[in-house]
Amino acid sequence: xVTDQPPVVLCFGGTDPTAGAGVxxxxxxxxxxxxxxxxxxxxxxxxxxxxxxxxSAVPPELVIAQARAVLEDMAVTAFKxxxxxxxxxxxxxxxxxxxxxxIPLIVDPVQASGHNDPLSEEPLDDALRVLLxxxxxxxxxxxEEARRLAPGADTLDACAQELLSLxxxxxxxxxxxxPTPQVLNRLYANKRLLDVFTFERLPHTYHGSGCTxxxxxxxxxxxxxxxxNAIAQALHYTWNTLKHGRRLGMGQHLPDRLYWGPMGDRxxxx
Numbered sequence: 001x002v003t004d005q006p007p008v009v010l011c012f013g014g015t016d017p018t019a020g021a022g023v024x025x026x027x028x029x030x031x032x033x034x035x036x037x038x039x040x041x042x043x044x045x046x047x048x049x050x051x052x053x054x055x056s057a058v059p060p061e062l063v064i065a066q067a068r069a070v071l072e073d074m075a076v077t078a079f080k081x082x083x084x085x086x087x088x089x090x091x092x093x094x095x096x097x098x099x100x101x102x103i104p105l106i107v108d109p110v111q112a113s114g115h116n117d118p119l120s121e122e123p124l125d126d127a128l129r130v131l132l133x134x135x136x137x138x139x140x141x142x143x144e145e146a147r148r149l150a151p152g153a154d155t156l157d158a159c160a161q162e163l164l165s166l167x168x169x170x171x172x173x174x175x176x177x178x179p180t181p182q183v184l185n186r187l188y189a190n191k192r193l194l195d196v197f198t199f200e201r202l203p204h205t206y207h208g209s210g211c212t213x214x215x216x217x218x219x220x221x222x223x224x225x226x227x228x229n230a231i232a233q234a235l236h237y238t239w240n241t242l243k244h245g246r247r248l249g250m251g252q253h254l255p256d257r258l259y260w261g262p263m264g265d266r267x268x269x270x
Contacts, residue, residue, distance in 0.1 A: 005036075006034055006035050006036045007035050007036070007077040007078070007219075007222035007223060008035070008036045008037075008074045008075060008076045008077055008222075009026075009030050009035050009036070009037055009038065009076070009077060009078045009079075009080060009218045009219060009222050010038045010039075010040065010067065010070055010071070010076045010078070010079050010080070011023055011026040011027075011030075011037060011038070011039055011040065011079075011080045011081075011082065011215065011218075012040045012042050012079070012080070012081045012084065012093050013026060013039075013040075013041070013042055013043075013080075013082030013083050013211070014041065014042055014043035014044070014045050014055060014082065014083035014085070014119070015041055015043070015044050015045055016045055016047055016208070017045070017046065017047065018047065018048055018049055018207065018248075018249060018254070019254075020049060020207035020252075020254040020255075021047075021113070021114075021207055021208035021210075021211050022045065022082060022083060022208075022211060023037075023041060023082070025208040025212055025215065025255075025257070026039065026080065026082070027039065028258065029211070029212050029216050029219065029241075029257045030215055030219045031257075032257045032258055032260075033219035033220065033223070033237070034219075034223070035077075035218075035219045035222050035223070037215075038074060038076065039066075040063060040066040040067045041058055041063075041066065042057065042058050042063055042082075042083055042084055042085055042089050042093075043055045043056060043057050043058060043083055043085050043119075044056050044058070045083075045119075047113070047117075048249055048250075049207050049247075049248070049250065049252050049253075050249070050250060050251030050252070051113065051251070052113050052117035052118075052119065055085075055119070057085035057086055057089060057121065058085075058089070060088045060089050060091070061092075063089055063092045063093065064092050064095065064096060067093075067096045068096070071096070071100065076100070076103055077103065077221075077222040078103060078104050078105075078106065078218040078219075078221050078222040079096075079097050079100075079103055079104070079105045079106065079218070080105075080106045080107075080108070080214055080215055080217075080218040081105070081106070081107050081108060081132065082108050082110055082211055082214065083110055083119045083120075084120065084124060085119070085120055086120060086121045086122055086124070087122060087124060087126075087127040090124055090127040090131050090132060091127070091131060093131075093132065094131040094132055094135070097132075097135055098135065101135075104137040104218075104221055105132070105135050105137055105138075106136065106137065106138045106139075106140065106214050106217050106218045106221070107128070107132050107133060107136045107139045107168070107214075108139075108140050108210055108214035109128050109133075109140075109145050109149060110145070110210055110211075111123070111124055111125075111145070111148070113207075114206070114207055114209075125149055128149065129149060129166055133149075133163060133166045133167065133168045134166050134167030134168065135168075136167075136168040136169070137168070137170060137221070137227065138168065138169065138170040138171075138172060138217055138221075138227065138231070139163060139168050139170075139171055139172070140172045140174065140210065140213055140214045140217065141163075141171075141172075141173055141174070142173070142174045142176060142177050142210065143156055143174070143175060143177050143178050144177050146159040146160070146163070146171075146173045147159060149162075149163060150162035156173055156186065157186075157188075157193065159173065160173060160186065160188035160193070161188070161191065163188075164188060164189070164191060169189060169227070170188065170189045171187070171188040171189070172185060172186070172187050172213075172217075172231055173185070173186045173188070174210070176201075176209065180201070182198050182199060182200060182201055183198070183199045183200070183201050184196055184197075184198055185197040185198075185235055187228070187231055194228065195228065195232075197232065197235050199235070199239045200239075202239075202242055202243060202245075204242075204245065204247070204252070205252045205253065206242050206245055206252055206253050206254070206255055207253070207255075208254060209238065209241075209242060209255060212238050212241055212255050212257060213234060213235065213238040216233075216234035216235075216237045216238055217230055217231055217234040219234070220233050238255070240260075241255035241256055241257050241259055242255050243259075244256040244259035
């Protein structure tokens with residue numbers, strides 16, 4: 001059936017008063033890509049572009065209630081997870097997505113901010129490995145997160161293979177944290193390396209780049225693209241948001257998710 005309705009993507013994550021990361025980043029990214037973002041708040045944070053000051057986790061039963069309210073009202077096309085705070089919230093999210101096996105799940109396994117401020121009350125590696133990764137279509141760790149999730153692996157290739165063995169279909173390991181001249185993003189599936197996406201390494205650090213990428217992947221998948229093409233387009237979109245990013249505060253640059261719009265060529269202070 002042909003419809004002019006935008007696809008709905010349901011995002012689980014924390015707030016960010018700078019709108020650089022978290023559910024604000026999800027909203028900006030998905031709206032930019034022609035999707036309708038629906039939001040389930042898992043935590044309320046106090047943070048700026050220099051770091052996280054404090055946060056408070058939302059009770060798991062309220063996480064479930066938020067998600068049920070959306071899912072019983074809207075036709076959700078994709079799930080995306082970000083900050084999940086504790087194993088009880090991971091379990092709550094798993095209880096939701098398990099009821100909708102036809103909806104693809106994109107997991108951004110974030111447990112720390114770009115400044116390494118903790119975003120979880122406890123290590124969540126085991127909870128993610130057992131409850132969410134087996135259900136995920138795509139997981140998008142950076143290299144440090146991949147090593148945490150696969151502690152027995154001695155290379156990034158081995159990390160990817162271990163994560164694939166848990167049941168997720170695609171693993172995208174991003175290379176922004178590695179000391180390489182260019183950023184190498186590795187995509188794995190079917191027990192092998194599918195592709196390496198190479199991008200110019202930009203001169204700044206960014207607040208919300210991982211949120212942007214995972215949301216862009218979810219948005220492209222929601223529009224019906226097959227996973228390899230969705231991931232490729234999401235990577236190119238995300239790199240452009242960073243290239244056009246701005247230092248609006250005193251810390252990291254913020255991606256410009258609307259860089260392509262009528263004000264996209266305005267001058268910025270970088």
